Amino acid sequence: MASAMEPSRKERERLQHRQEILSAALQLFAEKGFHNVSMQEIATAAQFATGTLYNFFPSKEDLFFELLVATADAGLDLILPVLEGTDDERDKLSLFIRSHERFAREQAVALRLYLLESRGWCLPGPKVEAKKKEIDARVTSRLSNVIAAGIRKGLFNDIDPVVAAKCLSAVLESLILVAAEDPQVVDLPANLEKVEAVFFRGLVNSSGDKRDA
Amino acid sequence: MASAMEPSRKERERLQHRQEILSAALQLFAEKGFHNVSMQEIATAAQFATGTLYNFFPSKEDLFFELLVATADAGLDLILPVLEGTDDERDKLSLFIRSHERFAREQAVALRLYLLESRGWCLPGPKVEAKKKEIDARVTSRLSNVIAAGIRKGLFNDIDPVVAAKCLSAVLESLILVAAEDPQVVDLPANLEKVEAVFFRGLVNSSGDKRDA
Amino acid sequence: MASAMEPSRKERERLQHRQEILSAALQLFAEKGFHNVSMQEIATAAQFATGTLYNFFPSKEDLFFELLVATADAGLDLILPVLEGTDDERDKLSLFIRSHERFAREQAVALRLYLLESRGWCLPGPKVEAKKKEIDARVTSRLSNVIAAGIRKGLFNDIDPVVAAKCLSAVLESLILVAAEDPQVVDLPANLEKVEAVFFRGLVNSSGDKRDA
Amino acid sequence: MASAMEPSRKERERLQHRQEILSAALQLFAEKGFHNVSMQEIATAAQFATGTLYNFFPSKEDLFFELLVATADAGLDLILPVLEGTDDERDKLSLFIRSHERFAREQAVALRLYLLESRGWCLPGPKVEAKKKEIDARVTSRLSNVIAAGIRKGLFNDIDPVVAAKCLSAVLESLILVAAEDPQVVDLPANLEKVEAVFFRGLVNSSGDKRDA
């Protein structure tokens, strides 16, 4: 038994160390930005030697990229699923907006990384830039699909779905960002409700006509 | 006479040189980001020697700061005045939204600097960060005041003015950003109109009641 | 019995492993040079872990040294014996020259190591340098002895035997080197014959006088 | 006048500094080899800061390359010209061999660089390797042309001129190398004379027939 588990233990330890490095790097990158963090700093924070980082990641840029992918995927897994299903599109959007609260709460640090570094363009390289665009496209695509469906059903007013999606994203990201900077001052849930109110008033078709009906 | 004018000419020349440096730096910073531009590069682009830059700006960060202040002030002078006056608040917001087209057109480069570098936080230091917050506060303050006034007059629905202001800013900045990246693909004026439509539908009080009336 | 043999088997295995490491290292050193090969690389090629190498060799330099000694000895065993015996010195030299063909064929890789690394001086250290000189001295000594004997017998013209030996060595090494770089282009046997022709024309006493006779 | 000379003075100083760096680098490279010399070391030896080296040479490899080209050109200018002219080919070769004495005397350090590093193959890169081959080709070509001419005139025995050229080069380089290591022990002029004797005895057509005659 023990001998059968042994390779697994080493493997687990290695992953653990990898995680420690990623965690330290995330913290620092999110706090100070890619260019203001040195590999030395990350190594020290992760309680490893400099060279050890390179046993896990080929370069600083790769480390950052790994981080971006991981946080982006985790984040999208939190907010995109609510857009699936066959529910009422109004409910979907409502859930989507409210899901950002949990998003902001659970992944505060990762958010700084994603929203800020991935938005600024003092980026490590083209690889990161491409990933950033892919993520943006993924969100915009899903969101605009939902809005378009709502419009077809006559639930929403006839607005360019892509523009509406981008607007909603921009608003939500902006709010989260502000809240991430002053967590105790800004009341994110209340603000999200207000956003929902504003957005829905603009979007929802208050007249009775349902096109598809 | 001549001796009285001489210092003025020297002064003028000095300012001219200062402007040339700022101009070259703006171009480069906006294109490549703070950390990817060297003082050498700026000096070469401005057709000066490296050391000369330090006769005008104590450090790279100060040069960047100066740039941020200048471009921010110029930009705000373009979009904030339309919020003044005694007009109908609906007109003010409409003008404000549409003014961003000219803003994006006339200050495309400066915008990249302001929106991206000041938004990302691969920033040179706290001084820049403070200025960025000040600028944001200035816009949000004016905008929320206008919205609040509209609400008081019963023109707008009763929404948290600050949240509404931030939402609007976020949306506009996002649009401009996207348009700045693909000028020929994205039709900014059309999108601004759509934003106005969405926003106003959410904001404007379509019922006849005017609280103040 | 078994217990008496056991250490022998372990010993054999140990030597086997040692040989595998040496073999992998030889290949790599000869191909890329001492400074462009890492212990990691050698370990991987030898299918061992990094640390294992240090169970056999105290340092990278020692590993290289061991290699130099081994290949040099093997090489010298191939070309020096033909200089022994009581034959005609002209035959000895002729055999010596021709033996380089087999030398080049059988030990092509080792030759690159010996001729190039030991000749260039991007060398690991003084230990290696000393060994290199010792090897050179060994060849020169034997060769010059043969030539001196030939002169004494009146077979060769009266030339400084040491200089003649060094010249012959230099020529042969040069040829082998060139042939090692372009094996299919350079016809080593033919060139060796030509060298023999040139060298003998210069060396052999064509007049009939035999001093010792 | 002075103002006209000023740019020239700065230029002269810059070249002077460049020379100091090259000189220090030559010394160190020749002594310890490319891989065993650090830019720090060179900078210290040249009494400059590390970064200063990069104001003159884009990389360590480029610095080395510059050195190789300079020393090779200077060296070839010393030994190749004697192969020109319309003299007797025997005289040309004789001069060529003897010119190596001055070569070794005047450019002892550069020789180590050229003969050893360019011969070993722990080389900085393909650029250097290509230059090395070019140099070798240049010498071999000139030398073999002279020998071929001598053969056509019936001055020399009928030997493959390229092989003969390579042999002569190998011998001379070998001698110089040995002499460079132990200047006080090895009597280079005497050895060169002996080489000449050996070589000529092998090469020169002692029979009376002159083919062209």
Add this chain to the structure above:
DNA sequence: CATGAATGAGACTTCATTCAT
């Protein structure tokens, strides 16, 4: 005020070597 060569701290990265398992 202009120049630009010089500076040197610091960044990223490699790799010979060690040691706990």
Add this chain to the structure above:
DNA sequence: CATGAATGAAGTCTCATTCAT
């Protein structure tokens, strides 16, 4: 003896800043 993750010194190169002219 085998393993291979960890180490950290050392290397190459960049660049903000200074200063003598």
